[in-house]
Amino acid sequence: MATRMATRRNQVKAEPVSKYEPGSPTDSSTSGTVIDHSYEMLPPSQPVRKRNVPHDDYHGPPSSVTPSIVAASDAPSFVRSLAPSAETFQRNTEDPEPMFMEMRRRSRHSTPASQPADASFAQQSFAHPTFTDIGLKQKACNDTLGNLQTLGVSHVAAALPELVLVGDQSSGKSSLMSGLARVNLPRSAGVCTRCPLHIRLISSSIGRWSCTVSLQQDYDFQPLPNRKPRPSDVTKANPFPPWVKKSHRDTKPFKTIYNPDEIEVVLRWAQVAILNHNQSFEKFIPGEGTVADNTSLDQAARETDADFSPNIVALEIKGPELPDLSFYDLPGVFMSPEKEEDEYVVRVVKNLSLEYIGREKAIILWAFPMNVDPENSISLSMIRSSGASTKAIGVMTKADQLPPQSTHTWLSMFRGERQYVRHGYFATARPPNSHLEDAALWEKSFFNGEVCGNNTWPDEFSEFANRCGVEVLLDYLSCQLGEAFARSLPSIKDSVYNRLKQIEGELASLPELPRNVEHEVKRSLIQFLQHMKTAMAMKCTSFSSKWNTLNHNFQDCVFKMKPKCNVKDSETQTIDISSNDSEVTTPAPTPKRPRPSDSTMRNVTTPSKRQRQDVPTTPVKQEDVPMRSASRASSVVGSSAAGVIENPFTIFFNLGRSFMNIREIRDDILRKKRPGMPQHLVPDEVRDSLCLRAVEKWTFPLETYIKKTAELLEDTAHTALEESLGGLRQRLIFRECRHHLSAFITQQVASQRGLLTDMLNTEAYMIFVLNNDAFEDCKAKEMKELERVRGILRLKAMTYIDWNYATKALEKMTPEEKAWERKAFDTHLPKLSKDPYETEIGVAGFVRGYYMMAAARFVEGVAMNVNSTLLRTFRENELDNYMDQVFQIYGSADQSFYSKLMEEDEKTAKRREQFKAERIKLAEAMEIINNLENSSGDASARPVHVSLDSDSEMGEGVL
Incomplete structure (x- = not known):
């Protein structure tokens, strides 16, 4: 090929075609102007023509050029940059006619030798005089x-x-x-x-x-x-x-x-x-x-x-x-x-x-x-x-x-x-x-x-x-x-x-695996287990505070679900026993009442004489469906980032409302009484069925209690996980630990749910009392409350107490109010005949008394069982053993096992590997380019990169 090129070169006849812009120097050594040695190679049969336009503005050969192999096809062989052609550079000095190259002023006003240290790479390396022979290195370039x-x-x-x-x-x-x-x-x-x-x-x-x-x-x-x-x-x-x-x-x-x-x-x-x-x-x-x-x-x-x-x-x-x-x-x-x-x-x-x-x-x-x-x-x-x-x-x-x-x-x-x-x-x-x-x-x-x-x-x-x-x-x-x-x-x-710098920046945001991955895995997991033990220790920790609040709310809910009893014995009477829901009003002084008439004795009054105050009551849903939240202010379970957490048991407060009334109790007694049984003797089946039916309603709050305990455990575990392994959030170990931790909690909670369900089934199986003193105390307290409200109702019916008198809980009454009510009872109740619903009131007192005793026993047992069974697995070694089986914390495994745990999530790991592979390619590309640059023969010229803005000066034409 070299022989053919030399033959073609010797056939070329050239004429001087120097071109200068006005005022431009003719010698680049005496000025800062950069010279562009651009030229065209024409076929052997054509003379060299002077170019009329810069190569940046080239749109085809001048019309004056005679058609030829190249010119007729509107194509110069080359549009030259600073790199001279292998066809013309090594010109025979004995040629009778010299060959000139077109010269024109460049926009830069400094020679490559005068470039500052922060000049662009194009000016420091390829514009360097020792690189002007790069066009000769055709093989190296290709x-x-x-x-x-x-x-x-x-x-x-x-x-x-x-x-x-x-x-x-x-x-x-x-x-x-x-x-x-x-x-x-x-x-x-x-x-x-x-x-x-x-x-x-x-x-x-x-x-x-x-x-x-x-x-x-x-x-x-x-x-x-x-x-x-x-x-x-x-x-x-x-x-x-x-x-x-x-x-x-x-x-x-x-x-x-x-x-x-x-x-x-x-x-x-x-x-x-x-x-x-x-x-x-x-x-x-x-x-x-x-x-x-x-x-x-x-x-x-x-x-x-x-x-x-x-x-x-x-x-x-x-x-x-x-x-x-x-x-x-x-x-x-x-x-x-x-x-x-x-x-x-x-x-x-x-x-x-x-x-x-x-x-x-x-x-x-x-x-x-x-x-x-x-x-x-x-x-x-x-x-x-x-x-x-x-x-x-x-x-x-x-x-x-x-x-x-x-x-x-x-x-x-x-x-x-x-x-x-x-x-x-x-x-x-x-x-x-x-x-x-x-x-x-x-x-x-x-x-x-x-x-x-x-x-x-x-x-x-x-x-x-x-x-x-x-x-x-x-x-x-x-x-x-x-x-x-x-x-x-x-x-x-x-x-x-x-691009290489960009890739380095991307990889810097994705740090490499630690050198000792086994140590990092074990250290992080042991730290996590210690955090969990500390949280479960019940010593002024966030978990203990929130769990105690949860227990109190659960207990309060179960007590508020105490079966309510309607003690009215006709549709015209309406008063509901509810020690916490009564409206707080101050009774007006009772005027002197007329002698009871036959109509009042029969508990029948005319609307004109007895205008009852209409107080809206909260509607009650069916017993087997949880109720909507009451309008009362919610209790606080614990703090959160958004503020307080509402009491999750509020929706169950009214499950005991409208549970029984004295007329229904009377009907039930009559249905279940055996022939010949004394009039005032109540079949055990009546009391038992009412007690057990009231206990069965604990299913709803118990499930909520278990669910909220599990959520509290999950939150506590995830907090400990963040504190211990938060820096490894993008690694596989974080996801795996969270997954297995959730599985462990789910497993333990399921086991605990089984124990608590058994406790509830035991309470709902049959009534059972060993502590008779506690039961009698609870029953006496409930009987006292029932008899009080029933007495107020009867006194109102006999007009001894104003019909608008509101029944309030004793603990909410002032001493004066209590004294007034006690005097009214002592004065007027002896005047009334025996209460015809005395037996039914006794049944309601028995049911409510047993409920309160069993509720205290159940709530205490549930909380104690959770503490000694579920929470114990986190305080002691069950969680440790479980995590050790999964992650080999205390044992040993192949290093690849720990290395895999320290891998990022699939998307991040894939990005990292792509960046690393790209970095290798780009680094190799830089080395290849530098080797081409160094092959110029000037070993002292080392490429220093700064942003390059000389594309237009170097020429971007392809052909």
């Missing part, structure tokens, strides 16, 4: 670019210059690709057209040829349930269904081979593997995988999970005399699939080509055959619609199949008269089914005008000989790609470095 592409830098940091080969199906693209790669690649339709390829060629001094095949996975396969995608599923937001883009690239090494004859089989199996994304790729490695060894390649290609994949099969080919080049080969676009159900693939393949064509720094190779009209090319339509014709190169394939009658059409394209792409055209001809070396010789002979088979290359194309053949195209592409990379390298490095 190698570096290939390495960065392999690392996936364009995926995470910066857009990279890249060659993208596109074309329609049957456009000769596969033969062209094989010629560019200098290896026999699959040319048949089928599996080899169902995913993109990335081929990287590396010239190696080692005589051994090798090819490493890998799978670059940028997308996850998420198939739709029970059906293939439809064309309607292909959208702008979802261009490749059922493939979904990942946040990072996974690279899977597939196989390395050393025999070029194996590449076709290995490549086809690699594409089968990439189409079975959710299966292990190792199964498809030929000579190693189970599927590859037991299934034919054709069958495996027909039975893939996916019909198409945007993931990439990458080939890195090393060998002597290979060009330093890398390019992407995309599946050929087409209009109609073989099967109607694959209609969506047409859109998917088109979207893939559009995605690559639209990349910022892509150099498009448009392949189209010379035996069809290029206007019919689907790829051309896509290039035009994407506005990519300015960065496209046309490659005419199948030149040996050129119809004689269309020669004029193709000549007009070479000459730029039919301008489809800005950067001109190359022609190639590769016979099908030929060995690589034979194909190269055949092509050379064909374009030299020799008869090859039945075809001859027309003489009319002889003036474009330097645009014919794969080898010529390779030289051109290699120079173009290296030049574009050298031009973009400063901004690429800046982007890589900035």
